[in-house]
Amino acid sequence: MKRNVGLMAVVFVVVLAAWAESFPAQPAGAEPSHYRFDFGDGDVEKGYIGIKASDRYTEKQRYGFNTPEHMINVPASGTGVASDAVQFVTYGTKSDNTFQVDLPNGLYEVKVTLGNTTRASVAAEGVYQIINMTGNNAVDSFQIPITDGQLNLLVTEGKAGTNFTLSALEINKLSRHPVTNRTVYIGGDSTVCNYYPLDSSIQAGWGQLFPSFVDSGTFLVRNMASGGQIARGFRNDGQLEAILKYIKPGDYFLLEMGINDTNPKNTTTEAQFKEYMRDMVQQVKSKGATPVLVTPQGRATDFNAEGVHSSVNRWYRASTLALAQEENVPLVDLNVLSSAYFTEIGPEATLALYMKGDTLHPNRSGAEVLARLVAEDLKRQGLDGFTGERKPGADPAVPNRPQ
Incomplete structure (x- = not known):
């Protein structure tokens, strides 16, 4: 009986090894394509990488702030990842005070959760990505093609005089082709x-x-x-x-x-x-x-x-x-x-x-x-892609066109 068990174990290992070899191996040191970051100096939410204002980007770590001397940790009024944040002390779409993440080239979806702010915009790759997110812990997302191996993102105007803050960031690769959808x-x-x-x-x-x-x-x-x-x-x-x-x-x-x-x-x-x-x-x-x-x-x-x-x-x-x-x-x-x-x-x-x-x-x-x-x-007018009909799940309180 023991011999049979041992033989079965050997067979299982051989089959498992063959199955694993059918998948392409990840190159040593390859950049991950998915990230979840929790910003601020409070507790780090499970499943997230904690990032403080002082965390500088390094090639080894592959993420961090380009100029952490222009970042500060701040509290936020939400819960979980939204309970703390970092504030961009210097900003602007062309500012180099960015959060940097090394990524394989491709198309990505980026989900942003702000900290406490009145009105703030999100910029990446030197241009606006989201305009005027309003209110504490506002959440929005955007698609972006990465063609140079790195995402460079910051929170900016918005409205002058308010704090430009970031509580959380989720990055997911959608395609290896760095082209936006239609x-x-x-x-x-x-x-x-x-x-x-x-x-x-x-x-x-x-x-x-x-x-x-x-x-x-x-x-x-x-x-x-x-x-x-x-x-x-x-x-x-x-x-x-x-x-x-x-x-x-x-x-x-x-x-x-x-x-x-x-x-x-x-x-x-x-x-x-x-x-x-x-x-x-x-x-x-x-x-x-x-x-x-x-x-x-x-x-x-x-x-x-x-x-x-x-x-x-x-x-x-x-x-x-x-x-x-x-x-x-x-x-x-x-x-x-x-x-x-x-x-x-x-x-x-x-x-x-x-x-x-x-x-x-x-x-x-x-x-x-x-x-x-x-x-x-x-x-x-014959332009494609427009239904003119409300999708399932849309607000039922919205009145329909009179018949």
Whole structure:
């Protein structure tokens, strides 16, 4: 009996060895493709690598801060990995005060958890990746191609005067090919941008809810809109730069501007607005991607005495329509589409789609309605990847289009 047991053990070892040899061996010293980091000087959460502000990058360790003398440990108000953080004392998209991680070239998903902050953005590889994460312990993620063997990331503006903090970072390799998936990039203002928490915020921009109406098997959505933004600022202050770094043939760039451009404090004439928009359209076209112009929706109270909603003379709409024709690019006239929808549902139901006491900014339900209207029109125009239908699991409280 003992001999049989011994023979069986030998056979098992031989079979196991043969099975193991069928897998490619990892080269000695190969960089890992997956990481979870817990930042700050508190307890380290199980399954995470603890990183303090003083931890300097070394080639041997393969991760750490490039200039730890410009980092400090700070508390945070969350739990687990969000109970502490590090603060970037120096910052900026071009700053070398970054957290560095050696990674094999490929496509990665990076999940970011901030510490305590009012409004902060995430930059990597010298450009913005996430715009204006708001509130303590905000969470968001992005895809990024790594082509030089290293991720360089920091937390930055945001809003000047607030702390730019980082509580946790998760990095997962998606593909060995360093190319982003087909992507819909979105530019716009406070009626378009993200609000946090992304899955439960009361206020929302239509760009935040737009992924519900996009075929996720075809597209990734990157919302680069920000509150208060104007065409000149979007072009000049880093948001367009980030899009141009990655956009490629097959991608879309949806651009809605005009609300803030018409505010006298921004000193933008309609002629200037049109040329700023033209420049962005042409730069995106030069990358082989497809720009799509979108006009802003009106206010909740834009009803006349007959109960018809209309705001067609607002926010440089005429110039946006003319530009779409001159540059031969698709146009989604959300201004008119939303007015038709609001007229259908009436003043009271329309007001319920906006923030309380605010006739300009949509709430979550309103943002999803606007996102659907945009997607429906893109589908109608024959642009691929847009369903115009709410995905399973979307907010059931959002009203459907009247039949």
